[in-house]
Amino acid sequence: MDQxxxxxxxxxxxxxMSRRKFLNCLAAAGVLTALPGGLLKPMTASADLNFExxxxxxxxACPRNCYDTCSIKTYVRDGVIKYxxxxxxxxxxxxxxxxxxxxxxxxxxxxxxxxxxxIQDKRGSGNWRRISWDEALDIIARKFIEINEKxxxxxxxxxxxxxxxxGITNYAVEGMMTxxxxxxxxxGTPCWPAGIDAQNYDLGDMWCNDPEDMVNANYIILWGANPxxxxxxTMKYIYAAQERGAKVVCIDPVFTQTAAKADLYWEVETxxxxxxxxxxxxxxxxxxxxxxxxxxxxxxxxxxxxxxxRNEITVEWAAEKSGIPALQIARVAEEFATAKPATIWIGYGxxxxxxxxxxxxxxDALVAMTGNVGKVGGGARYGHLxxxxxxxxxxxxPRPEGSVGFLGAEGPLGDFDFSGDKVDEYSDRPMxxxxxxxxxxxxxxPPVRVLWVSCKNPLSQDFDRNKMVEAFKKPELIxxxxxxxxxxxxxxxxxLPVTTLFEEWTVNASYWHYWLSINEQxxxxxxxxxxxxxxxxxxxxxxxxLKPGSCTxxxxxxxxxxxxxxxxxxxxxxxxxxxxxxxxxxxVKAKMHPASWQDxxxxxxxxxxxxxxxLCAEHGHQALPEFKEGRKPYDxxxxxxxxxKFGIHSQFVNLDWMEEYNxxxxxxxxxxxxxxxxxxxxxxxxxxxxxxxxRLEVKLTDVVPPDVVMMYTAWFRNLDYNCQNLVDDTSxxxxxxxxxxxxxxxxxxxxxxxRV
Amino acid sequence: MNKQxxxxxxxxxxxxxxxxxxxxxxxxxxxxxxxxxxxxxxxTEVYPHRERAFYSLACNHCENPTCSNVCPVKAYYKRAKxxxxxxxxxxxxxxxxxxxxxxYGAPRHNxxxxxxxxxxxxxxxxxxxxxxxxxxxxxxxxxxxxxxSTYENPNVxxxxxxxxxxxxxxxxxxxxxxxxxxxxxxKRL
Numbered sequence: 001m002d003q004x005x006x007x008x009x010x011x012x013x014x015x016x017m018s019r020r021k022f023l024n025c026l027a028a029a030g031v032l033t034a035l036p037g038g039l040l041k042p043m044t045a046s047a048d049l050n051f052e053x054x055x056x057x058x059x060x061a062c063p064r065n066c067y068d069t070c071s072i073k074t075y076v077r078d079g080v081i082k083y084x085x086x087x088x089x090x091x092x093x094x095x096x097x098x099x100x101x102x103x104x105x106x107x108x109x110x111x112x113x114x115x116x117x118x119i120q121d122k123r124g125s126g127n128w129r130r131i132s133w134d135e136a137l138d139i140i141a142r143k144f145i146e147i148n149e150k151x152x153x154x155x156x157x158x159x160x161x162x163x164x165x166x167g168i169t170n171y172a173v174e175g176m177m178t179x180x181x182x183x184x185x186x187x188g189t190p191c192w193p194a195g196i197d198a199q200n201y202d203l204g205d206m207w208c209n210d211p212e213d214m215v216n217a218n219y220i221i222l223w224g225a226n227p228x229x230x231x232x233x234t235m236k237y238i239y240a241a242q243e244r245g246a247k248v249v250c251i252d253p254v255f256t257q258t259a260a261k262a263d264l265y266w267e268v269e270t271x272x273x274x275x276x277x278x279x280x281x282x283x284x285x286x287x288x289x290x291x292x293x294x295x296x297x298x299x300x301x302x303x304x305x306x307x308x309x310r311n312e313i314t315v316e317w318a319a320e321k322s323g324i325p326a327l328q329i330a331r332v333a334e335e336f337a338t339a340k341p342a343t344i345w346i347g348y349g350x351x352x353x354x355x356x357x358x359x360x361x362x363x364d365a366l367v368a369m370t371g372n373v374g375k376v377g378g379g380a381r382y383g384h385l386x387x388x389x390x391x392x393x394x395x396x397x398p399r400p401e402g403s404v405g406f407l408g409a410e411g412p413l414g415d416f417d418f419s420g421d422k423v424d425e426y427s428d429r430p431m432x433x434x435x436x437x438x439x440x441x442x443x444x445x446p447p448v449r450v451l452w453v454s455c456k457n458p459l460s461q462d463f464d465r466n467k468m469v470e471a472f473k474k475p476e477l478i479x480x481x482x483x484x485x486x487x488x489x490x491x492x493x494x495x496l497p498v499t500t501l502f503e504e505w506t507v508n509a510s511y512w513h514y515w516l517s518i519n520e521q522x523x524x525x526x527x528x529x530x531x532x533x534x535x536x537x538x539x540x541x542x543x544x545x546l547k548p549g550s551c552t553x554x555x556x557x558x559x560x561x562x563x564x565x566x567x568x569x570x571x572x573x574x575x576x577x578x579x580x581x582x583x584x585x586x587x588v589k590a591k592m593h594p595a596s597w598q599d600x601x602x603x604x605x606x607x608x609x610x611x612x613x614x615l616c617a618e619h620g621h622q623a624l625p626e627f628k629e630g631r632k633p634y635d636x637x638x639x640x641x642x643x644x645k646f647g648i649h650s651q652f653v654n655l656d657w658m659e660e661y662n663x664x665x666x667x668x669x670x671x672x673x674x675x676x677x678x679x680x681x682x683x684x685x686x687x688x689x690x691x692x693x694x695r696l697e698v699k700l701t702d703v704v705p706p707d708v709v710m711m712y713t714a715w716f717r718n719l720d721y722n723c724q725n726l727v728d729d730t731s732x733x734x735x736x737x738x739x740x741x742x743x744x745x746x747x748x749x750x751x752x753x754x755r756v
Numbered sequence: 757m758n759k760q761x762x763x764x765x766x767x768x769x770x771x772x773x774x775x776x777x778x779x780x781x782x783x784x785x786x787x788x789x790x791x792x793x794x795x796x797x798x799x800t801e802v803y804p805h806r807e808r809a810f811y812s813l814a815c816n817h818c819e820n821p822t823c824s825n826v827c828p829v830k831a832y833y834k835r836a837k838x839x840x841x842x843x844x845x846x847x848x849x850x851x852x853x854x855x856x857x858x859x860y861g862a863p864r865h866n867x868x869x870x871x872x873x874x875x876x877x878x879x880x881x882x883x884x885x886x887x888x889x890x891x892x893x894x895x896x897x898x899x900x901x902x903x904x905s906t907y908e909n910p911n912v913x914x915x916x917x918x919x920x921x922x923x924x925x926x927x928x929x930x931x932x933x934x935x936x937x938x939x940x941x942x943k944r945l
Contacts, residue, residue: 083783085892096893102778105785228771232895235771239896255939257771260808262937269942323942645773656788657781661774661795701806705942 055082059584061508061517062101063170063501064648065163065191067211067231069510070097071517071587072104074502079523081105081502089586092212092513098232099646099661106657107483107500108526112717114482114489114497115527123472123491133528136494137542140450143477144180145547147449153404154181155429156449158475160436162189163416164455164651167506167519168566169533169559172394173454173481174419176536179397179553180543182405182426184448186433188741189415190461195351195382196415197734198360201616202368202625204603207386209343209379211513213594215240216377219339221332222250223363224273224350228257229645231512235261247339249332251276252347254640254710255703264332267705270638270747271630272322273350274359277366278627279318279326280333282309284369289337291371298600299368301612301624308624321627337370341377349642352746354631357734361616361625368609374597385416387509387516387574387590390566392418394533398552405429415739434744435729437467440474453480454498454532459487460650460715463729463744465722466692481535484654486715487722497529504531505563507580514590516575518583521560533559619737628733631748635689637673639751640710641723650715665714665721666699669753672706674698679755687711689751692725698753709753726751760819760839760904761877762928763891764912765811768935769898772797772810779893780814780875790864792875793890798934802918809934811919812899814875814890815862816927817841823854823863823874831872838903839928840877848872859922904928 060072071087084105086096097104117136121127147156159177177183199206214220214237227234235258242248242263250262253270268276284290285306295302319326336342344367351360364380372378395418399405405426413419413430431439436458440448451472459468472478472491480492489495503525508517525531530538540553567580575588582588604610617623646662647653653662667687669679679685681700686693687709696711704710711723732743772795780786780793793814803809821841824832831847832854834840843854843863848871854863855872863874878888886892891901912930915921919931 083889094895096775096779096895098895099774099778102775102782102893105782229773232771232773232775235896239769250937255805255808257808259937260805260934261769261771264938264940266940267942319943324940325943328940657778660781660788660791661777699806703805703808 058520058522059087059518059586060084060501060522061519061587062097062104063165063167063506063508063519064100064651065166066648067227067510067512068093068098068233069166069508069513069515069517070101070233071515072097072101074522076522081108081523087517087586090515090517090589092233092515093587094233094236099658100648100652103652103655103657104501106655108502108523110484110655112484113526114484114495115529116497117528118495120493123478123493126490133530133538136496137539139494140477140479141539141542141546143450144543145550147446148181148550151446153446154183155406156184156446157452158184158186158431158440158448158450159452159454160186160433160456160458161454162433162456163191164457167501167504167508168390168392169394169504169506169531169563170455171392171418172533172536175394175397176539176553177428177452178395178399179536179540179551181399181403182428184429184431184443185413186436186439187413187430187739188433188735188743189739190434190463190744190746191415192348192351192383193415193735193739193741193743194356194732195346195348195360196739197737198351198357199364199380199382200603200738201613202361202364202604202610203373203597206382207384207596208381208512209376209596210592210594211381212237213376214238214343215244217241217341217343218246218377219336219342220246220248221336221342221344222248222258222262223344223346224252225345225347226252226256226258226642227345228261230643234512247335253638253705253708254642257645266324266328269321269323270640270708271353271355271359274355274362274625274627275318275321276324276329277359277362278309278313278625279315279322279329280336281362281366281369282313282318283315283330283333284337284366285309287334287337289334290369294371295369299609299611300606301610302369305365305611305624308626313627336366340370340372341375342370342372343367343377343379343381345381349747352732352743353748354730354733354745355628356732356743356745357621358625358628362627365611365625368611373609374595374600376595379596383511384596385511386592387514388418389568389570389574390418390507391568393565394562395419400550400552411736412738412740417740430740432741434463434731434741436462437464437471438729440471441467448475450477450479451475453478453488453492457486457488457650457715459491460722460724461713463724463727463746464691465724468724481532484717486650496535497527498535499525499529499531503529504533505560507563507566507583514592515587516571516583516590517587518580520584531559533557533562621733631730631745633750635750636752637707637709637750639687639689639726639749640704640708640747641713641727641749642710644712644714647714649713653714654717664719665696665711665716667694667696667709667711667753668699668701668704669709670702670704670706671700673709673753674700677753677755679753684756686754686756687726687751688754689726689749691728694721694723694725695756696721709751757905758839759837760928761882762817762902762904762930763814764900764902764907764930765813766898766900766932767809767811767916768932769896770810770812770934771896771898772807773895775893775895776812776890776899779889783878783889786873787866787868790866790873792864792873798918803934804936811931812890813860815841815877816860816925816929817877818928819926820924822857822859822925826853826857828853835879838882840879840882842876842879843872843874845869845871845873859920859925860927902930904930
C-alpha cells in the first residue's frame, strides 16, 4: 500500500486539520410533451427484444441515503429509459441493484411527479395552480428582497435540507443560501450523529474498514444493523465469511431478516446495548483475554477503564439489564476475544437513544481492547467520509457586499458540512434540525419568514408531526423543491419540480464502501424539472434583475461543467484515475488499505485510541465509556419505527411499481401483547401515545417481543399513514460535537395499542 | 435427459428483498397488477417466524406444462433446445384456460390486452448469452439459473414444504430450504 495514498485518504475531515485547510490544499433542457406513463410501454415477451444493440448506455449512481450507493448502468432508447442494471465493474454493486433501485426505471415517468412550478391558493387546500418558472422565481425573489429590507439581514430565510439526494452538486442549495447572505440553517442530522461523536472521541474520526473486507473476519457481530434490508449488497460478504466458518451474531431488539440469517440471535432489551458491551468487556478482562500489547502500545486510559469495569460492572448485572443470560454473554465474549480478527458492525438504530453515544463508545472499547482495531477483518464499523474529498465549490460562495448575519455561532452545520471553518464576523444562524418544529415556532428576531425545503420531507421524517403541522403555519412563504407531492409539499405555498438522478450530472460517493461513481445525464429533464444547481442560477438571475448585487451565485451554469469542477488532484490520486472521464467506463474503487486505522495513528488529541477521553468529558459526557441509562418509559409498550425494505424513509414507497409489493402499512405486535388487548391478526388498531396516533392493520408475530409495537417509516401517496405522529423530538446524548446538534432518540419512544 | 433450464431458489440465502421481482418489472414494464415473479413469504407452519423466509417464484417452465396442454390455439410452445416454455401473446385469444389451469398461478391476465402473459425466462437474453434479469439482480445469489440435465446437488429438493407438489408437471425448479439461527430471547422480568 502506497503510503501517500493512505495519507491522502486520511485527509478528509480528520479533526487535526481544519476543513477549510483541507479544501484549500486539495484545490492545488428540453420539455417532453408526452404523457409520462405513456413512455413506459409494456414489452411483451414476444416483442422484438434484443439486449445488444440500439441502446445508449449511461452511467448513473443511486444518490439515496443508503450504505450501498449503487453504481447503475442505464439503457436508453429513443431518449427513454428502457431498463437499468447494476454496474458489473463494481465488485460491491456486482451487477445488481435492490428493490428500490430497480424501481428507478419508473420514477422519472411516474404520473404523479411534480411537473411544473405550482402555487397553492392556501396552504393545505390542495388548490394548486400551474405557474411559469419566471413567475415562481419572481414571487420568491421579491419576498427575499422584502425580508432583507424589513430585517436588515437574510436571517428570516431558513433552509432545511438533508439527505434526500447525496449527489455532490446538490450542495448548490447551501451555496445558493450563502450567496444571498447570512441565513438560518437547520443543522444536525437525525440519522447517525451520536455514533459519529462517539467514534470521534474514541478514535479521532469515523472511519470503517472496507465492507468487502468483512470476508476476512472470523467473528462478526451485527449490532443493531439490518443489512438484509438496508445494505443488501453487504450480505454476500457476511455469507462468504460464514461459509469460511466465521460465526455471525446478530444483536437486535427485533428478530430482523438479518437475525434470521445469523448463527446466533440475541433479543436485547432496547437501548441496553451499552450494558451488554460492558458486561462482555468485564468478562474479557477477568479472563485475561484482552490484547495487552495492543492496549499498552496504542491506547490511553485502559487502566481507568479496567478499574471502572471491576468496580461497577458484572456479567450478572449486564444480564439483568439486557435480558441476555450471563452464560451467553460470557460465551460470546470469549469467542469474540479469541477469534481474531473479529469485527462489530454498529448499526445506526442502536444509537438513536438518550444513551446512544455512550453505547457506541462501549462497543468501540470492546473492539479496541481485543486488538481488533486497525486490522483486516476487524474494526468497529460505523461509516466513513474518506472518499468525499470533493471541492464543494458550489458551497463556497461569497456573501453579498454588506451582509449582516448572526453573532456567536460556531461549529459544523451538519454531518456533511464541508464548508470549511469560517472566520467571518458573522455566521449563519443555526437551528436544531431534530427540533425543527420547535425551532420554527420559537426562533425570533427575526422569526422564520421564509422556509426553503430541498432534499428533505420534514412532515414525513422529522419528529412530533402535530407540532410540525403547527410550525408550518408560521412562515410567510414556504418553498419546496420536490419530485412528488409529499406531505411537506401539501403544506407549502410553492413547489418547484426537481430532476431525478437520470436528468442531471453529478458524482456520488458512499459512507460505507470505497467506490466512486459518476452520474451522467441519461435523459432530458421531464416536463419543466430543473436540478438544484439550475434552480440556484435561475434564482440568482432573478435576484440580480430585481436588485443588482443581492445574490452572488453565478447566473449562467452548465451543470456538467459544475460536476467536473468538483474533482481535484486529491480525488484523482486516491482513486488513481487521470480524469473524471475515466469514471464513464465504470465506477472506481479508492486505493485505500482495506483496514481503517491500520497505521494506528489515531485522530484523537493523544494520537492513540482513547478509552478515556478528556475531550468527551469537556463536552459534558463521561470521560470513560461508562454505562448510561436509557429513556424511562412513558407508555405501556416500546415503539420502534425502523426502516422498511421497500423504501428509504418516505422515498420509493409512493411509486405505483412499489405498491404492487407493499400496498399498505402494518404494525407488528407479539401475540402475547395482542391477547392482553383482545386484538386479533388483521384487526384495525389504533397505536397512540402522548404525541398522537396512527390507525392501521396489525400483524401478529413473534419477530417483535411482547413489550414492543413496531411499524415502518414510509409515505404512501394515497394514505395518511405517518409514524412520526408518535415520535417526539427528545435529544440523544451526543452529536453536537461533529454535526452541530445532538441526535434524536427515535427509538426511545413508547405507545399503546387498542382495537378500533 | 434433454437440456432443461430451471431456477434454483436458495431460501437459505434469500433475504426476501423483492429485488428479483422489481428487476423483472424494470425490464418488461408489465401493466400494474400483472406480476410475473413474486416473492412469497412462508407461512409459520413452514418457517416459524413470520415474513422471515421466502420463495421467489415465477413460471416453473415445467417438463409437462399444463398451460400449453390446455391452450386451444397453441400460443404456448416448449423450446427443444433448453425447455423454456414460451407464450406467444400474439396468438393468445385470452380464453383464460391457462390462467385457470396452472396450479402454480404463473400465467396472469393482462387487463389491457385481455390476454394471458407469464415469465419468459428472459429467453431473448438467454439467446444473447445473458442471465435472466431476476437472476442477474439477486444481491445474495439466492436465485440461480441451472440446467437440470446436468445439475446435481444433494442439498436440494424439488418440493419443499409450502411449494405445491405436482409431479406430473415436473416443475423445473429446485430449492434449498431456509434455516433458523440459535435464538436467545430476553428474560422477561
